[in-house]
Amino acid sequence: MEDKIIADLKDSYGLTFNKITPVIGGLLNQKWKLSTEKGELLVKQYSIKRFRREQIERIESALQRQIILGKNGVSCPFLWQCEGRIIRWLDDETIYMVMDFCTGKTENADTITIPQMRSLGSTCAIMHRAFSQVPTPSVRNLPVFGGYTTALLWGNFNSCMTKYSPDAHVEYRKALLALEPILKQLNTDFFDKFPKGFAHEDFHSGNILFDVDCVSAVIDFDRNCYSYIWHDIGRAILSFALEGNKMNVKKVCAFLEGYLQYSALTLPNIADALRLSWCIETPWWIRSEFLGNCDETPKRFKDEMLWLTEHWFEIDSLICPK
Structure with missing residues (x-):
């Protein structure tokens, strides 16, 4: 120092x-x-x-x-x-x-328990309820980072397709091409159904501390801004319920139970929150430098985006089993 x-x-x-x-x-x-x-x-x-x-x-x-x-x-x-x-x-x-200084430990999808997941859901809802008490800006511009409109997503996709060279990493080319079918069916009004307001915007496993059964603190609010509040929900589910290549439905339902203690939410809402997270974060993580060897943190985020890309059309059936 x-x-x-x-x-x-x-x-x-x-x-x-x-x-x-x-x-x-x-x-x-x-x-x-x-x-x-x-x-x-x-x-x-x-x-x-x-x-x-x-x-x-x-x-x-x-x-x-x-x-x-x-x-x-x-x-x-x-x-x-x-x-x-x-x-x-x-x-x-x-x-x-x-x-x-806040005490507690971080957890991940492999270590978090069902009670902790339920506490995470209630903490997220309490946070969103508190954010709703903050006066909203007169000019409600969405943040400049991420793909917050279909036009931005198409622009990022076309830019990436133009820039990558024929000898680019094969996994990067494959990841880019897999985005196009989703973008083609994404209506321009896709974002209209999502509630707007202040959100944490960095609600992942590294920024949430736990004690034995409960969330002890949410940290790092540097990125909080006027946005789509369900991005926090989608990001939390990806960070804590996606175990490798499988979504743990019990953890998703535990999060939902906790959230419902303070605010309305459904499993179809969570499915849409996951798609919203894909839209916002794909431009961040589907990049050539993350499709080869990279650090563990961006690799995790990149793998989550690849999982959402692969399962986009079946997310509802995966987390809302009949």
């Missing part, structure tokens, strides 16, 4: 500490766990290689919404503020924030 951050933690927050432990995780950003007289805290320094100034400002707005969620019953880290701001700009290269 830079000396200037250590000095600012003392001057701006009155924090002194005797132990700093690096925390692994987070693309290019740096994190540290601090042991202080006010409890265990997490310091996150944002990467200027990853984020431009306007992106950091959007994150500040997202974190202000997280504060509202915390006040409305969502289990998420308490964010420390200084002069009404969450993110501290010490200079153009040193940008950081402070939050309470």
Whole structure:
């Protein structure tokens, strides 16, 4: 940790500490766990290689919404503020924030239990209910990332088909060609049926902490924005119920049971949420660099998109067995 951050933690927050432990995780950003007289805290320094100034400002707005969620019953880290701001700009290269350190462990599709899955569903519904209390923007633009319209999806597909060379990885060519039958039957009004509002937009296994049977905290609200709220549902089902090449229906139903404690949802809704996740995330993960050897995290996301591509026309029968 830079000396200037250590000095600012003392001057701006009155924090002194005797132990700093690096925390692994987070693309290019740096994190540290601090042991202080006010409890265990997490310091996150944002990467200027990853984020431009306007992106950091959007994150500040997202974190202000997280504060509202915390006040409305969502289990998420308490964010420390200084002069009404969450993110501290010490200079153009040193940008950081402070939050309470949340305990718990991450789970995945192989390790999560049915009670944890039920808790995940109820936590997701509580989060969406709390987000609904946040004033919506006057100009309700969907985020610029992802395929949020059929036109964007076709544009991404045509661009990829134009750019890939004849000697491209065979799996990449196969993955691209498999997208076309889905795009051809995707109506321009496909997105009209999905409810809009603020969503977490990064609701995957790395951002949810569990204790023995329950969710202990939802973390990393940096990407929350006005979007399609069912993307959170589809992303959670993919991260926690897709076991290899098979969807665990018991886990899907447990999530549904939990969600229904606070908000309406059906199994056909979840099937549509999975298709929505395909539309949004395919441009992120069906890319040449992820169809060869790549890190485990993008490989998991890529495999999920390939599974959805293969099973697009039978998703309802897979999660809604008669």
